[in-house]
Amino acid sequence: MHGTSLLPELEHSALIPARDAIVAIAFIGDLSMGRATDQSPRTAWLAMALARTAGCSEDEIAAVEIAALLRWSGCTANAAGFERILGDDVAGREAMMALTLPPMSADAQSQMPEMAQIHCEVAGDIARMLDLGATIETALRHTFERYDGNGLPGGLRGDAVPLATYLVQLASDLEILSRAHGLPQALQLIAHRAGQVYPAQLAALLAQHAADWLAQLDAFSTQDSLLPPALNTVAQPVPLELVADIADLKLPWLAGYSRQVATLAQAVAQQLALEPAVARRLYRAGLIHNIGRAALPNALWNAAGPLAHAAWERVRLVPYWTRRAAQHTSALAAEAELASYAYERLDGSGYFRCVSGEAIPTERRILAAAVAWCALVSRRPWRAAHTPAEAAALLQAEAQAGRLDAHIVDTLIAHVTGQPSPQTRKASALLSERETDVLRRISLGESNKEVARALVISPSTVRTHMESIFRKLECSTRAAATLKAFTLGVL
Template sequence: MHTDHTVTVEEAVQVLAMVGDLSMGQPTDQSIRSAALAERLALQDGAAAGTCAHVRLVTLLRWSGCTANASGFTDLLGDDVAGRDAMLTQTLPPGTKMSFTSVAPLARIHCEVSGAIAEAMGLPVEVEVGLRRVWEHFDGGGIPERLTDADIPRLVYYVNLASDLEILTRAHGLEEALRMIAARADRKYPGDLVRLQATHAAQWLEAVEAPPCPTALPVLGERVSLTIVADMIELKLPWLLGYSRRVADLAERAAALAGLSPSQQQCLGRAALMHGIGRAAVPNAVWQRSGKLTTADWEKVRLVPYWTARAGVQIPSLRAEATLASHVYERLDGSGYHRDLEGDTLTLPQRILAAASAYAALCMPRPWRAACDAGEAGRLLAAGVAAGRFCGSAVNAVVTAADGKGLDVAEPAAQRKRLLSERETSVLRRLSLGESNKEVARELQISPSTVRTHVESIFRKLECSTRTAATLKGLTLGLI
């Protein structure tokens, strides 16, 4: 199928900003407010209009690599969402170990992935460089490269000062926020910019809080596939990679079989690529739990479609897709979430999306179970129909559409070979699942040293230095 999944770059940036805010435990408009503050600071400092546009984009995308290192922050802090919120608000419990050695590798992943996202969307090189250096500090004490002022674009300081002002004021009040920022003058940021922001901070904060907060981006008429949003979300959990793409393909095929219009098919596919937005707000520890979820866990999970629906409020041009996407976990018997709707209120597109997502999930492995084959997945959905949870006609369309086919969204093999060899593609596919070199070697029946050679070649060809960035590029290029 050749359904149009593209959106404007502006729309993609706004979705990615929201996903980033959720991943970092922030309000969903935190990046929007910070971008408005950063632009004011840049203007006050005499920056050109073009630089101000770059500042806004870097601020909105500065969290876009945070899903890629969520597992690392889970290991470091226990809760990747609440832990990173505590980092930003400077409220980590006393004794929390946050050494350069432990954090720098995670920052490197973050910066490389966010830079790769900017590159994939065709954003200006100034934006890409800003994202790759957004955690560096004025005095050379930042991460991951410990660059000094001469190698740090001034826009990085606009972004960090504005972001810290917004977050710390919310957490501690304006007076304390300004004191905390001033304590890092000529360390994290240049002292002259700290003093400049302090002079106008109260006025600027009042302006960006008064509705409506400015959200206009520079005119970005180019278009980019929503798959970049799905891929960014799914970097949070290696076993999710490619899931939303599969749901989109399957839902569109099922919709065609069910006689839905081309516009409904397109909306279904786009909704499928967006339906995981709210998943970013749930800590990895919940998703990885092998036993029964606690009541508190379930309350977090139940909010996933709510946050997805909020994307439609924040980005009105994608309201139809976000609203449809937020019905993905509703069930005919009222046992779904978050609205607890029942059969009479659920439309056929909503029923198809629910069945397609369940089928695709069953056919992929999870930490707590192996993947089902097509026959078993069909039987489990049929049991759901008998129990009154799924719509029979929707399940029939999904199972017929699947038929053991139609879920491979990679580019043709001839195109893959032009960049990676078949063996390199196999190694990259195993790496994307989070496997170590030894595990890849065992699965592919080759030596660990051969795996290392292939990994080095993959990094060189994809121009990456981390496995997560290679995974994102592999997905973007259709290699895996």
């Protein structure tokens, strides 16, 4: 693969093979879209088969495979927008892709160009960060274009739309629609969309082989069998922080949260003089512990007050989905197992396993305490961030009740109370100090008015700073600016 990577040289980042990063990002995308967790690998396999049958070169086939895996890589970035439009961003987008969503209002339709722009810009930036080459990046930047010119974000038409975009669209439609409606009706829907969404000739080629290809897919015994061989050609190691940042984009107020958990868990392990390998494993587990949150709608996470029983049962599955997300990434197997214990408690009141006592060894106890602390000192839509003193008192109460390890809690509190706030970090050379302040607040979901009020400047000044930030970071959406800022070390 060729291209200009946006990833900086990070000496202390947690590097993993690009193959594993792509698989993890694909899993996050499938969770966020309410899809089956093998949807992206199956789509990649179908896109490969269609590309080969259409006479594409081996390089084109490889590009189509990876573009299919990353098709939903921008969907965490616009989840907040889809919550506003559809209410349930997960189920709503699942219905949209299955063509079962009721007609949207004119107001909702008017917001779709923005949703497409956010998704495609972030997906394209991810491809560039991963140094995947122009073909994949271009396809992802035009994910929702249509043959008839009525697509998004650019309204491209006919041959101006990348061939890879058409191939992935067709493979995705076959996979999703056949599961939702059965193969005969799926083929009818695809035929109806032929000449509008994608070229009729390609749609006819797909229909000719669809039954055989789906039968071959169903014969595979594991998801690993579906993963395209092109992944093995992507050799560049990738910072695991990128996967964490993509997962955290799901909720604006989570920006940087997984990095905070990872850094704190590693620091506590070092304070306890644990082996360096344990500290590194805790850092990596902290980065991925939040992946499973993508499976649940934003409205649930934004709700104030106690959750209803049914909603709480869904929350209890978050660490399960985190564990599943990394089961197919060999580089993260141990970390995924550790990360899935982030919400267990010593008295058995945690989730999803409800284990207790000796079943939760030291490193799992450290991660649980780090997650609890970072949640307490972070702002949530229904409450302000707790002060360090308040958070310390709450964490100590949990330890006294037998839910968290008292020695680990004391070590954590002693460490954090002697450290400067992460928000005192110096501005980077890329952005001015004021621009960094503005972007930090924007990244957490604050509106221009909220930022203006907090920084005692006018909303028009905030807009001016945002225009400068977009120009310097070479992006046009807040989600893309947030992702780039964390990746480049600005935040």
